[in-house]
Amino acid sequence: MTRMWKVAIAAAALTFPALPASAAGTLDQVKSKGFIQCGVSQGIIGYSAPNDKGEWSGFDVDYCRALAAAIFNDPNKVKFTPLSTKDRFTALQSGEVDILSRNTTWTLDRDTKLGLNFVGTTYYDGQGFMVKKSMKINSALELSGASVCTQTGTTTELNLADYFRNNKMKYEVVAFATVDETIKAYESGRCDVLTTDASQLYSTRLKLASPDDHVILPEIISKEPLGPVVRHGDDQWFDIAKWTFFAMLDAEELGVSSKNVEEMKKSTNPEIRRLLGVEGSLGEGLGLTNDWIVRIVSKVGNYGEVFDRNLGAGSKLKIDRGYNRLWTKGGIQYAPPVR
Amino acid sequence: MSDIAFVRKEIAPMAPPPLAVGGILGWMRKNLFSGWFNIAMTVMSLALIALILPPLLRFFFFDAVWAGDSREACLGASGACWPFIKAKFGQLVYGFYPIAERWRPDIVFALGAILLAGLLIPRVPFKRWNSILFFGVFPIVALIFLGGGNFSLNQFIIGRIIPLAAMLQGAELFGLTLSFWLDFVVSSVLITAVAYFVANALGADGRFAARAAAALLIGLGAVLLTLDFDFGLVPVETRQWGGLLVTLVVSVTGIVTSLPLGILLALGRRSHLPIVRVFSVCFIEFWRGVPLITVLFFATYMLPLFLPGGLTIDGLLRALIGVALFSAAYMAEVVRGGLQAIPKGQTEAANALGLGYWQTMNKVVMPQALALVIPGIVGNFIGLFKDTTLVLIVALFDLLGQIRAAFSDPSWATPTTLFTGFAFAGVVYFIFCFGMSRYSMFVERRTSAGRRR
Numbered sequence: 001m002t003r004m005w006k007v008a009i010a011a012a013a014l015t016f017p018a019l020p021a022s023a024a025g026t027l028d029q030v031k032s033k034g035f036i037q038c039g040v041s042q043g044i045i046g047y048s049a050p051n052d053k054g055e056w057s058g059f060d061v062d063y064c065r066a067l068a069a070a071i072f073n074d075p076n077k078v079k080f081t082p083l084s085t086k087d088r089f090t091a092l093q094s095g096e097v098d099i100l101s102r103n104t105t106w107t108l109d110r111d112t113k114l115g116l117n118f119v120g121t122t123y124y125d126g127q128g129f130m131v132k133k134s135m136k137i138n139s140a141l142e143l144s145g146a147s148v149c150t151q152t153g154t155t156t157e158l159n160l161a162d163y164f165r166n167n168k169m170k171y172e173v174v175a176f177a178t179v180d181e182t183i184k185a186y187e188s189g190r191c192d193v194l195t196t197d198a199s200q201l202y203s204t205r206l207k208l209a210s211p212d213d214h215v216i217l218p219e220i221i222s223k224e225p226l227g228p229v230v231r232h233g234d235d236q237w238f239d240i241a242k243w244t245f246f247a248m249l250d251a252e253e254l255g256v257s258s259k260n261v262e263e264m265k266k267s268t269n270p271e272i273r274r275l276l277g278v279e280g281s282l283g284e285g286l287g288l289t290n291d292w293i294v295r296i297v298s299k300v301g302n303y304g305e306v307f308d309r310n311l312g313a314g315s316k317l318k319i320d321r322g323y324n325r326l327w328t329k330g331g332i333q334y335a336p337p338v339r
Numbered sequence: 340m341s342d343i344a345f346v347r348k349e350i351a352p353m354a355p356p357p358l359a360v361g362g363i364l365g366w367m368r369k370n371l372f373s374g375w376f377n378i379a380m381t382v383m384s385l386a387l388i389a390l391i392l393p394p395l396l397r398f399f400f401f402d403a404v405w406a407g408d409s410r411e412a413c414l415g416a417s418g419a420c421w422p423f424i425k426a427k428f429g430q431l432v433y434g435f436y437p438i439a440e441r442w443r444p445d446i447v448f449a450l451g452a453i454l455l456a457g458l459l460i461p462r463v464p465f466k467r468w469n470s471i472l473f474f475g476v477f478p479i480v481a482l483i484f485l486g487g488g489n490f491s492l493n494q495f496i497i498g499r500i501i502p503l504a505a506m507l508q509g510a511e512l513f514g515l516t517l518s519f520w521l522d523f524v525v526s527s528v529l530i531t532a533v534a535y536f537v538a539n540a541l542g543a544d545g546r547f548a549a550r551a552a553a554a555l556l557i558g559l560g561a562v563l564l565t566l567d568f569d570f571g572l573v574p575v576e577t578r579q580w581g582g583l584l585v586t587l588v589v590s591v592t593g594i595v596t597s598l599p600l601g602i603l604l605a606l607g608r609r610s611h612l613p614i615v616r617v618f619s620v621c622f623i624e625f626w627r628g629v630p631l632i633t634v635l636f637f638a639t640y641m642l643p644l645f646l647p648g649g650l651t652i653d654g655l656l657r658a659l660i661g662v663a664l665f666s667a668a669y670m671a672e673v674v675r676g677g678l679q680a681i682p683k684g685q686t687e688a689a690n691a692l693g694l695g696y697w698q699t700m701n702k703v704v705m706p707q708a709l710a711l712v713i714p715g716i717v718g719n720f721i722g723l724f725k726d727t728t729l730v731l732i733v734a735l736f737d738l739l740g741q742i743r744a745a746f747s748d749p750s751w752a753t754p755t756t757l758f759t760g761f762a763f764a765g766v767v768y769f770i771f772c773f774g775m776s777r778y779s780m781f782v783e784r785r786t787s788a789g790r791r792r
Contacts (some may be wrong), residue, residue, distance in 0.1 A: 043747030090640045207753040316749035
């Protein structure tokens with residue numbers, strides 16, 4: 001009798017194959033496919049967009065390339081699925097993509113209810129202010145009495161009210177239904193200040209007729225931590241995703257860049273030797289090779305290089321690193337040590 | 340002396356009509372200024388043109404930037420930034436298709452255009468062969484050229500029972516999977532034999548059944564052989580297709596499959612056979628009741644949750660099937676409208692002449708019904724062509740999607756990039772839709788020649 005049951009259960013198990021989400025480990029699946037399927041945006045300046053040659057490039061794209069470099073030693077073994085804000089989580093849950101790297105804000109709700117794990121905060125975003133240079137303002141605290149353009153019904157509007165009230169400043173809201181209208185109003189001088197997420201302010205500035213006439217103030221008044229996301233239920237893949245990001249930060253902290261990574265292997269600094277896999281077998285513990293960080297840094301670069309190339313001084317956007325500086329340089333980007 | 344003062348000997352030369360009747364002025368008076376209402380309309384139209392045309396011309400031509408290779412060239416201009424379109428043109432047409440392989444879509448475009456022109460222009464001979472080539476051979480050729488061919492076929496029928504693939508260890512010859520073809524040949528022989536014996540047992544002509552089965556299987560085999568054969572083309576997965584290529588693939592597939600499917604469904608809905616009728620009604624009402632976005636979204640993101648682990652269907656194919664079924668349901672209702680306009684006497688007369696159902700439909704009812712609903716059919720085609728932009732939500736970049744993606748390239752971010760891109764998309768869509776519309780008018784004139792007075 002028990003044997004018959006076993007046969008029946010085995011047969012049932014065969015006829016109902018497991019859902020893709022809970023099937024064999026994502027790393028094994030990715031390795032057997034030969035590429036990572038990475039969900040990106042359908043086009044956000046600096047984060048993920050196709051360039052003139054039709055290749056995806058940007059900050060979020062480079063994270064997926066780093067992951068591919070760590071696994072395959074080839075940053076091009078990654079395929080991109082452009083996703084909208086609405087279908088991004090469904091695509092991840094259904095297994096259409098292995099990882100979602102699409103400037104997604106980390107919130108408690110998303111982390112728990114949607115069955116997702118946030119890898120880390122690759123970019124600390126938040127609400128900022130843009131003003132005309134001619135106003136000669138250097139801080140948001142000097143904005144008292146200003147008229148502010150914003151979108152209606154967003155958290156942006158609430159944050160704005162809180163910030164001005166807390167600092168006992170007067171202001172006047174000029175709200176619009178869409179982003180484009182808001183920008184147009186700011187450009188035509190209906191208001192003195194434009195407020196939205198800082199990363200968006202920089203890309204908006206690029207689209208204005210004379211970008212150099214506008215400045216983005218240093219104050220960030222809300223928390224929008226952006227980062228890559230993986231599915232619940234695969235800790236090994238979560239670890240790899242997490243440590244790929246940490247490794248890029250640690251490499252920057254230790255001064256290891258794509259230009260000097262080969263020389264750095266000869267370094268006597270034990271931290272660098274561990275980071276580059278010259279000592280110990282930390283990479284194998286992750287299910288990768290020991291030189292996985294060498295692969296990431298040489299093929300894609302450290303965090304600072306990736307930031308600079310896509311968003312920072314080396315790019316068209318020229319975003320100030322602000323909070324995204326390393327903790328050693330006054331920012332809050334801090335990664336656990338590789339050891 | 341005669342007391343007749345003057346007699347005209349020849350006819351006086353014809354005087355030109357008064358200025359107010361003939362010539363341009365006359366035409367204008369008759370058509371533009373014939374009454375106070377007409378005058379008001381004319382003035383208003385002229386004012387509207389004067390209001391719209393100059394800014395449009397300024398944007399498209401006079402203030403536009405024509406040369407340059409980065410955003411700096413377009414920063415100061417208030418007109419279109421054409422270098423942006425030029426830089427992105429390859430992407431707008433082919434999407435992410437590898438640059439070295441773009442000659443393949445080119446060949447498919449050219450082949451499709453030649454065959455389609457042959458079909459559309461009445462004077463071109465060999466219509467029958469042409470349509471066989473276009474509807475039968477061209478899709479397979481296009482699939483092989485665009486995708487690269489050399490599909491790996493696994494099992495046919497017997498292979499699902501006996502593990503042939505494992506026995507032959509995936510041996511291949513010219514890209515042909517030997518285990519599959521062994522499977523195919525054995526299965527085909529078996530099916531033919533079964534057809535023979537079953538037909539015989541039922542008292543029908545066994546030879547005929549066997550021959551029909553064999554012919555079908557040989558046809559299927561020929562198609563599969565072409566698909567499995569290794570032509571040495573680099574595989575390009577559908578994820579890399581994009582731009583106008585995807586727009587055309589989706590819309591042409593939708594247009595070509597929706598009409599025959601729609602005709603069958605319309606006939607089914609008017610059929611006297613209850614099962615056929617109920618099925619058709621359910622099918623049509625289901626697909627008309629669901630928005631296309633839902634269909635696409637479900638096919639792309641929900642289907643993988645239900646399919647067994649190993650089985651994946653290509654994303655573009657899923658969208659294609661969704662679009663085809665969706666448009667077939669709409670087409671069915673348009674065709675049914677035409678069918679209802681044909682008086683019952685036509686069918687009765689055909690029956691009296693001894694024509695069967697299909698002959699009646701084929702020779703008497705359909706030619707009249709379809710000619711009546713050409714505007715509706717073409718309206719559907721045009722709607723479908725524009726609806727293809729919805730595939731963006733399932734991560735396929737059609738022309739519009741590709742343009743939107745190009746907006747976020749930091750090296751082209753300027754105040755006018757957005758407008759330039761949308762203006763270009765508008766022009767392209769207009770050319771296609773207007774072309775379809777004009778051709779449909781031509782067909783209408785041709786098919787209604789008998790009814791014209």
